[in-house]
Amino acid sequence: MTVLARALDLTRRYNGTIALDGVSLEIAAGQVVGLLGPNGAGKSTLINVMTGLVRPDAGRVDLCGGDPRSESTRRVIGVTPQETGLPETWRVAELVDFVSAHFPDPVDRTELLDRFDLAPLADRQAGGLSGGQQRRVAVALAFAGRPRLVFLDEPTTGLDVDARRALWDGIRSFNADGGAVLLTSHYIEEVEALADRVVVMDRGRIIADGGVAEIRGRVRLKRVTLTDPVLPELVGVSSVERDADRTHLLTNDASALVRELVTAGASFTDIEIESASLEDAFLAITGDRRAT
Ligand SMILES: Nc1ncnc2c1ncn2[C@@H]1O[C@H](COP(=O)(O)OP(=O)(O)OP(=O)(O)O)[C@@H](O)[C@H]1O
The missing domain is CATH 3.40.50.300 (P-loop containing nucleotide triphosphate hydrolases)
Known part of the structure; x- marks a missing residue:
């Protein structure tokens, strides 16, 4: 090198x-x-x-x-x-x-x-x-x-x-x-x-x-996206963003979040779970939601 x-x-x-x-x-x-x-x-x-x-x-x-x-x-x-x-x-x-x-x-x-x-x-x-x-x-x-x-x-x-x-x-x-x-x-x-x-x-x-990928991976965040959810009080969700009919939840533990939604009887469709984006990781690392 x-x-x-x-x-x-x-x-x-x-x-x-x-x-x-x-x-x-x-x-x-x-x-x-x-x-x-x-x-x-x-x-x-x-x-x-x-x-x-x-x-x-x-x-x-x-x-x-x-x-x-x-x-x-x-x-x-x-x-x-x-x-x-x-x-x-x-x-x-x-x-x-x-x-x-x-x-x-x-x-x-x-x-x-x-x-x-x-x-x-x-x-x-x-x-x-x-x-x-x-x-x-x-x-x-x-x-x-x-x-x-x-x-x-x-x-x-x-x-x-x-x-x-x-x-x-x-x-x-x-x-x-x-x-x-x-x-x-x-x-x-x-x-x-x-x-x-x-x-x-x-x-x-x-x-x-x-x-x-490594920077994304440093942050164990997952992005859980749902259509038209009626959300109960949720534990362990670090941010909620709405974009038209889609709602994006950031969490460290997607499985626990899904269990919580189901247990609470929350209605939702089209659930999608992905790794955090570079932007999510950047914001989590700097702890600064004002950035970008
Ligand atoms: N010529 C200067 N005189 C006084 N302070 C300065 C000067 N240049 C930079 N600073 C200060 O140094 C710090 C770092 O500034 P810098 O411009 O390097 O940040 P940056 O990450 O490039 O910011 P941005 O994303 O806004 O361009 C800031 O607090 C800024 O106010």
């Missing part, structure tokens, strides 16, 4: 707030790592420190054998921060050429634009693009220099479903060629669709790290 990025015991404070509290993380070649966490967990700070944009108070980062602040190291990574601004009068093709010129072996412009479904926008000025179109361009630019590792901070926030899928395809094709990605997202289905590993942060610390 080739480790491309290694963060060692990173700490970063902003005045009284601790944004990173002893974070260590390794990213291996070919991995797509999804970084999840509630607002303020420290995800952007971790990306900013790992990409050399912010200095840690303590700890260190090794990126492909170098310091993230050195120019030669920065050539092997790609970054799209949470906030980006594109020069308004530049055409998309010019932007790609400008960014590509900083790298020794950039991706061919047509190939990059095709990969992210941006060819129709090539001659448009950045200032005239919609917010979502600008975001797609900003993300595509992270891949221009043929990086080994790309950091994407909420790459698809604000994008419609088609645009999001176009970006997912671009990220997947980069990964299929061996590229590694660390991405943050508030869309759990995005992490589920793209990542082979999930890292969960909360209050500046990593509180879970594993495969998608």
